[in-house]
Amino acid sequence: MNDADHGTFVTELAFGRGMRMPNDDGGRPVILIAERDRNVRELQLFFLNRAGFVVEFADDGQCAIDRVRLDAPALLITEILIPKIDGLTLCRLVRNDAARGHVPVIVFSLLAAAARANDAGAAAFLRKPLVESTFLAAINGVMMNANAVMDAP
């Protein structure tokens, strides 16, 4: 399966960045984001790029799980309200995936669903709207945690 055929990976052009292949950026961590709102995407892309991350977007839950299985991102951020597979189901699918269960998931949603996100195995929950400082703090916290777990003997 290649990305062009798949057709669901999104190229986000709002800030002039094109589509990227997985981990093609000299080892900079890739964050996969399942999100439909154009304005949210633009802000996520801008703030995460500035913080040194590579960002990819998925339009729906199916597209996101396919992408995770293709090549593990450093982190998955998902809205709950996305088509095909909802964000919480997506989170469970990742958690239960034999090869990709280590990929941390942050649920970032309009819904006040911290408990449900926790039940689904999310590493963190953030409520919209986006505030740069809390958004980046949550991401850094989760990624640091994930690295610590992976480095553990």
Next chain:
Amino acid sequence: MTTPAISPPPSLPSTTDRRVHVREPVVDTTERLTSGNREADYILGGGFPANSINIIMGHPGSGKTIFAEQLIFENAGDDRPILYFTTLSEPLAKVVRYLQGFQFFDEGKLGTQVIFEDVGSELAKSGPEALIPMLRQAITTLSPKVIVIDSFKAVHDLAPSVADRRRMVYEMTALLTAYGTTAFLLGEYTEEDILLYPEFAVADGIVEMSRRRLGNRDERYFRVYKLRGSRYLEGAHAFRITSAGLDIYPRLVSPRIPEGYEPASERVSTGVTGLDAMLDGGVWRGTTTLLAGPSGAGKTTIGLQFALEGARQGEPSLYMNFQENPSQLMRTIRNLGVDPVEAQAQGLDLVYASPVELQIDSIIVDMFRRIQQRHVRRLVIDALGDLASAATDPQRLHDYLYALVQHFAVSGITSILNFETAGNTIAGSGMQNPMSYLSDNVVLLTVDGEEQTRRAIRILKTRGSAHDRRVREVEISAAGLAVLE
């Protein structure tokens, strides 16, 4: 205005006296942004919901910009800055020049915590759609926690077509909703615009400032039209503009009857010889007595005797007077054989308010402040007609009086409300119906006689008393008014 925003209006719960507040504080979990104005926050149910889009509407000079400026300076801090876009209605230089006259202005916050930006010329050159990239850039470079656009209507009016306007508003809303910021769109909108302009459909909150000319004075009102997820206080709340910003008087609404509340079971002496006996031993504590009668019948005399009797018994008494200036009133008290200075030391509070200068809201807020501060137990309003002339809307006055009487009952304040009639009857004077209905007791004074003045008193109604039903003659002497045997 000497003490704005220091003493709370009656509706705010006070730590010293919780009896005179009108409703429970709103309990909700919505994160809120203070308006920087305690009374406005109270009306808004705690402030504006954080991350909301709000419209502050009103005619030029209605106080929108001052309200917004107070809000930004009170919210400015070391965290994320506040961004104030001025557009095409007023140049930045003008906004900042007048801003400096207000107490909340803090030059030290300008440029770092509060950032003013004039985007008028860019909008005039590139059109209203230029606002969106400017906002996006501001968000990504400044991370503002509050964004004010003053005036947004002016931006909107630049758009060449309805479709362009809708698109611009839609784009802006989508951007502001995605990002965690609280936005305020100011504009010279009218009530009709609410149905026409798309920004009203997307707004989470709508606050209106209005001004009404009334003879030589202006009345200003603050009103919340809409505030999603909030239990706000409905109706028009009067305000004044002072150097401290907006001084708002939240509308008086009926008190919650506290649990376990029981009407007082104690009689209070009127201080008028013979009248207590007519009333079956005085009036019940916490009741309101309407004292009606034509000019010269003795209403003020009875009111003063009632207040002075309270002071004598160690009950703080408030005499709200709209007719006689303080020195006249002092003389009247002296004529009753009482030293007014001594009476004041005992707890008599004489207040003179000119209804020409004040509106009913500020009179009542002042009254409640005094009631709270002095723990007032007796109160006389002389006279209701003056309060009526200070009110512009009969329904509003009626609501006020109803709420007042309820507050007095709950707080155990015994009151006399003087009411001047055109003749010896209470009928036909317009206000008698609601007031008779609201009052616990109604007492009528009459004046007759051609060669010699003959005054009389009659009790028309009491609640819970076997009152004297006869017309009794009264006499006013140096000792005051007395019911004759």
